Amino acid sequence: MFLTPILMAATTLAALLIGGLHFAKRSGDRRANFLYGTLLLTGGFTQLHFLLDFTGQFEAHPEWKYLPIYFSLWLPVLLFSYVKISLFPAYQFRWTDLKHLSLPIGQTIYFIAIWLWPALRHEEGRYFYNPFYGGLEQALFLMGWPLYVLFSVMYLRQRRKRMNKRSLPRLLWYLRKLLKGVVFFMVAYTVLSLADFFAYKYNWADMRSQFWYADAQALSFTTLLLWLCVYGGQLLVWGRKLLMAR
Known part of the structure; x- marks a missing residue:
């Protein structure tokens, strides 16, 4: 589908633009802004990594697959950290929080290393037992989302219990919608990934070679x-009102 790479490119640009604007955002908690x-x-x-792969750029330029722009293991951890700080702005990070960052930091170091030192690269790029770029990494990615969304929901409920208001405050309402949307889309991603895994394991078909599956x-x-x-764009628009409604 010709429309797919256009949508992928558009979301890439949108994420980079909106993400960059959050570092200049003055309303709301500064740490929460930086995290989001x-x-x-x-x-x-x-997404740029996925776009290069989808459009066949990795075949034309094999070295591009090692660009240090792949941060899959960071995403669920950052989402959880954002929700946590938004709900409890007085929270101070502790050394024990580093356990959540061990795999994301390891992934970043891994990509920087294989980009700077080509001798460290695996000939196939991805391989199954690689926790940073392979089958094991995909398993960690898929398990990380429901786990950290669950953690986020637990903090959301804890924050709700401390409030006396009957109606749900605007901040909590939007955070709940954010998490619900993440769950919905990750279920779809997980189903497709598992279908690909079992199809490959039992030799039913190479799902990735099917254009409809790739799309x-x-x-x-x-x-x-x-x-x-x-959600990030909404934060930029009604951030001040959201802060006043907390």
Whole structure:
């Protein structure tokens, strides 16, 4: 589908633009702004990686697949951190929080290393047991989203219990909508990824070679990123009102 790469490119640009604007956002919690901006930036660069792969650029330029722009393991952790800081702005990060960053930081170091030192690269690029760029990494990516969304919901409920208001405050209402949207799109992405895994395992078919499957998988992540962009754009527009309604 010719429309798919256009949508992927558009969401890439939107994520990078909106993410960058969050670093200049003055309303709201500064740390929450930085976290959401970083979420959009890492999502945008990861989408760029997918776009280069989808359009066949990795075949024409094999070295591009090692560009340090792939941040899949950062995304669920950053979403959780944003929700946590938005709900509890007085929270101070502790050394124990580093356990959440071990895999994301490892992934970044891995890509920087294989980009700077080509001798470290695997001949196939991805391989199954690689926790940063392969089958194991995809499993960690798929498990990370429901896990960190669950953590976010737990903090959301904890914050709600501390309030005496009957109606849900605007901040909590929008955070809940954000998480619901993330769950919806990640279910679609997970189903497609599992279908590809089992098809490959049992030799039913090479799903990635089917144009409809490639489009569907690309669009599932695209819609997820678009949802994050829509929420981020709303933050830029009604951020002051949201802060006053907390």
